[in-house]
Amino acid sequence: MTNKSPGGPPDHPGPAVRAQGLRVTRGRREVLRGLDFTVPAGTVTGLLGPSGCGKTTLMRAVVGAQRQVAGELRVLGEPAGAAGLRARLGYVTQAPSVYADLTVRRNLDYFAAVLGLPRAARAGEVDRVLHEVDLTDHATSLTRDLSGGQRSRVSLAAALLGTPELLVLDEPTVGLDPVLRRSLWDLFHRLAAQRGTTLLISSHVMDEADRCQRLILLREGRVLAEDTPAGLRRHSGVDSVEAAFLALVEADAASPSRPAGTPEPAVEPPAPDPAGTARPPAAGPRREES
Numbered sequence: 001m002t003n004k005s006p007g008g009p010p011d012h013p014g015p016a017v018r019a020q021g022l023r024v025t026r027g028r029r030e031v032l033r034g035l036d037f038t039v040p041a042g043t044v045t046g047l048l049g050p051s052g053c054g055k056t057t058l059m060r061a062v063v064g065a066q067r068q069v070a071g072e073l074r075v076l077g078e079p080a081g082a083a084g085l086r087a088r089l090g091y092v093t094q095a096p097s098v099y100a101d102l103t104v105r106r107n108l109d110y111f112a113a114v115l116g117l118p119r120a121a122r123a124g125e126v127d128r129v130l131h132e133v134d135l136t137d138h139a140t141s142l143t144r145d146l147s148g149g150q151r152s153r154v155s156l157a158a159a160l161l162g163t164p165e166l167l168v169l170d171e172p173t174v175g176l177d178p179v180l181r182r183s184l185w186d187l188f189h190r191l192a193a194q195r196g197t198t199l200l201i202s203s204h205v206m207d208e209a210d211r212c213q214r215l216i217l218l219r220e221g222r223v224l225a226e227d228t229p230a231g232l233r234r235h236s237g238v239d240s241v242e243a244a245f246l247a248l249v250e251a252d253a254a255s256p257s258r259p260a261g262t263p264e265p266a267v268e269p270p271a272p273d274p275a276g277t278a279r280p281p282a283a284g285p286r287r288e289e290s
């Protein structure tokens with residue numbers, strides 16, 4: 001509904017996300033260390049890298065939920081965190097952000113109301129997203145009675161309400177069986193191809209890389225490479241993205257320009273509530289990530 005044309009709405013013809021010199025400090029540690037990257041509109045872009053490299057931090061910065069962000073970060077043509085982005089973004093955190101004591105349908109109806117969808121349109125919209133995440137048969141189940149993977153899909157369904165222009169999904173396929181993983185990836189590609197939605201999807205599982213059209217490889221808070229999966233393999237002269245990543249890591253470690261290590265981490269103060277910037281899943285009960 002908010003998406004106006006496939007391939008990118010006309011009011012921001014550039015990339016969906018553009019970062020220049022993006023730096024984020026958490027506690028005393030600089031977690032993102034001067035990132036330059038773009039996420040082209042209407043693509044499925046994977047954010048890959050080992051645990052702790054900064055994927056969640058980058059996503060939190062994109063949706064405006066992260067403190068201590070420096071450098072330039074533009075999202076759908078606006079500065080990250082701008083109030084006008086709220087209804088245009090969907091963000092799914094690693095931990096499901098839904099009310100355990102409500103049914104799946106009531107959860108989604110609540111989030112649809114928070115989004116401002118007209119009452120008359122809500123039931124149909126909820127039916128649509130339930131179908132998209134394959135939870136129609138569980139609409140009347142209490143969310144606490146669902147499996148972990150099913151609860152994750154309720155969060156995803158909430159993020160799909162209102163058809164956001166940019167979906168930021170933090171490891172959405174973790175813990176899902178192969179059949180479900182494939183059906184979610186099919187859904188992600190349908191959203192990009194049919195509605196022009198841009199998807200930024202994190203994973204630390206390299207075998208998911210080939211499902212993406214573009215990749216941003218992250219390591220220790222820096223961008224190692226930004227390319228298509230085929231381009232990465234070709235440039236590294238190897239036959240898998242995982243091997244390309246390892247080759248890039250080796251080349252990076254050998255590089256004399258590599259910055260020295262950073263101080264020990266310290267826990268940062270709690271982040272401000274992102275309810276004013278991210279969409280409903282972040283407005284519901286959510287894991288405190290600080």
Ligand SMILES: Nc1ncnc2c1ncn2[C@@H]1O[C@H](COP(=O)(O)OP(=O)(O)OP(=O)(O)O)[C@@H](O)[C@H]1O
Nearest residue numbers: 026027031051052053054055056057266267268290
């Ligand atoms: N609240 C915090 N205070 C201080 N440092 C933090 C905090 N949260 C995360 N960090 C540090 O920031 C770095 C990046 O964390 P982040 O969660 O962004 O990584 P990630 O790539 O998403 O990891 P994973 O794949 O395990 O989810 C890590 O070194 C982590 O220890």
